[in-house]
Amino acid sequence: MSAETDSNKIEHKEHFHGSDLEKIEKIYGIKKEDITSFSANVNPLGISYKLKKELASHIDAITSYPDREYTSLRKCIAKYAGTDYTSVLVGNGSTELISLVIQIKKPSKALIVGPTYSEYEHEVALGGGRSHYFRLREKDDFKLDIEGLENALTSDIDLLVICNPNNPTSSQIDRSSMRRILDACKEKGIFVMVDETYVEFSEDTSKITSIPLTEYYNNIIILRGISKFFAAPGLRLGYAVCGNHELLKEIDSRKNPWTINSLAAIAGEIMFKDTDYINETWNLISSERKRICGILEKCHGLKFYKPHANFILIKILKDGITSEELFDTAIRQGLMIRDCSTFPFLDNKYIRFCFMNPEDNDKLVKILLDKLS
Template identity: 30%
Template sequence: MQAIMLAAGMGSRLGKYTKDNTKCMLDVYGKTLLERAIDSLLNANINKLILVLGYKKENVKKYIKETKLDEKIEIEFIDNDVYDKTNNIYSLYLAKDKLIQDDTILLESDLIYDESIISELVNSKYNDAALVAKYEEWMDGTMVTLNEDKVISSFVEKNNFDYNEVNSYYKTVNIYKFSKDFCKRFYLPFLESYIKAYGHNDYYELVLKVISGLKDAKLYGVVLDGKDWYEIDDCQDYDIVKAIFAPTTKEKLELFHKRFGGYWRFNGIKDYCYLVNPYFPTKQLISKMKYFYENLLFNYPSGQKIERIIATRFFENVSDENIIIGNGAAELINLLRNVVGKRIALTIPSFNEYVRCFPNSEFVFINSKDNGYRLSLESLINVLDDVDTLVVISPDNPSGSHLSYDETIKLLNIAKQKEKQIVFDESFIDFASDNYTLIDDSILKRYENLIVIKSISKSYGVPGLRLGILASGNNDIINIVNNNLPVWNINSFAEYFLQIFNIYKKDYKNACINIKNERDRFYNELKNIKELYVYPSEANYFMIELKKGNSFELAEFLLNNKKILIKVLNGKNGFDSKEYIRIAIKDKEENDYLFDCLKEYFGV
């Protein structure tokens, strides 16, 4: 068996990375895609590679000679000198005579993949097959459908893609196994006819699309089951593969955390790191937003003044002059640097944005470790004399500790007497047993020293909309923050969500009840793992101390073996030398899956 790699293209979408070389020369952690492909071929006992080259072909040939790759595998070159006027159908046409000399693995040059998948295709029981993967949101390009016998029944081009049929779609990995007989009887005759009819500037898969309608020309789909692969078409793809194919799990974990989201681009990743309500929004609310998608897409959102009025439908007990809508709570926290005092008190460990966003302030830290990682009203009161501003996050992140309503009002009264400013972050308060809100005109006007921050993204389950609010009864604070915002700082989708939320308010309350009930159930389950100490939580997450083992090693095991992403808290300001993690509370099925994985790790 031989392999043919189509590597003539310019890869212009990769910009600077293909300025001097073609895509097969992309380096991923010290190995080019070409070298990785050769290792995979050798692993599958394939000892001959035919390279169809065009753009920067001499650089590729020079690299092969200098690195002695041609001593590892027999390499034969075919030149496509009109690479800039043709597409890969012509590159394959140039290699047509090779297709009938031996069975062939056909692969493209912009792929990176688990080394074992070539062997999986070679060792499959089918003589003629394509590697395919079940469709996921990050995939693009040609899709196929399979019949009950795993025969490819149709090829679906981009312009024929139907989102109503995605459950039946498989993405071609662009690695094929062709027998000599298949090429001689079917592929080559149709390839030559297609080129005569339509020219050289097309894709070889279109020939397979025609052949798939023939009764005797069966091309099977070999379905990849969870193995990593990626097609590198542009700079974003190149960045993504550096996370997927990091040389160590530790580096992989670090790279995933540095992304701060966007994990839907990665095959099968289960995110227990970011904290989102799994029970809201409802399918009905989502359907309503989908129905108005085009209107929202093609029209400008309202300006800040109107957004603030709309927000009063969301928070019914506050006036528009006392509230500001932000592109996520993080945007509003960042703008607080213009209104907070010079000396700021903050309980640690805490949400890092409150430190990052106030670089010119001096911090006085209250270490909750001294109180078993529980918020201490006494400590909060005692620090007031030493600072201008006190930041309180309740429930606290990451511990889930919570101040009761009475404790909060007591703190506000004392701060008012001492003329100290309070920033109160209630982003997770709707999950608390005694949930309450300070976003109320009667409270805001009574305590003009109070600024309330709330992330809508987290508790309302819409992090992609990037919504947050700031509320205050102090007109000067509202005006300063508002004057630092653009006219349009949230999009039409976020605005519409605010507008229609009231219709689904009962559903939201039920969703919060579901979180509380599932939190109690999951807490009792986790307590059965004696290697863990789970801190009681009033939020939608648990902080956990590992009484045995290492947090990073656990996180690496979960990511590498289960594709689960959790938050490692070691090294975060405020923690001692013990081992800590934070996990999101999701629905029962997802929580049970994580629980089973934890039991497996600890041998329970």
């Protein structure tokens, strides 16, 4: 039965992740190939131009084991990220590295700046620890209260987790503020894990990334991946930057050998050098972020919070309209947004969507304006 004929019978009880296209297909009767995902936060340009052109010529690499140290890849990442390759560790996506850091640190009490990605809390719980949240408040437009966080950093906290820019709020912390946080954590013996999955989309990555701080602080590790900016979640390649080389050795010793296959390692070296693709991505997201915000600020039925990543958080102000209803309306037109009601501290008045190509963005914005104006 098609989505159109069954529209009155479907109850929206599921909350979908950007990778849940098979579920969408089953419930709504829409082919996953026909869905434009504004939920996955993935670069709309697709994979690196050079990668698409060159990777096939390296197919013979699968006949041999990768370099166990991944030295060439780490040097390439180091040049891209502006650090020394000895401070770089690679893993099977940033998710593996998040898990390994938490396993090693074994926090009995973690403080997570949120609402944010649920995997942090999940990993802490797997290790028997407890997670507490330092809340980003709507009244502050979800900007971090640095002084408030400093006061919340008590000596019984083992681990502080920050996503910067943060998902789903798209808010960010500048490096001088991060330095204040690190100083406070240093005094109390707190280790800091910073997830920079979205930092390359920021207006000025060089002022936001905490990578330069790893030269001076041994209580911070920074995690990044290629799933979002480089549109390659299927390659499962992530990396950590940390000045604490003893910790890096311990993480490396816990990893299975060769967690990154030969083609993924080669792909990383190709994409990190594709400056045309990198610049075009940044220009597209920057221009669309500004353009879409300019349109949305004229709509009185919603409020948006200044975005710094490649996605935007919106609060529904119009009475009688919920995030479930907006999701349902959009998906029936093949556009998948994120219902944010499952995030801590958010409810069914919040949605999130990423910036795609202008034509797709216009389709989604029209739906929102039609429902919320």
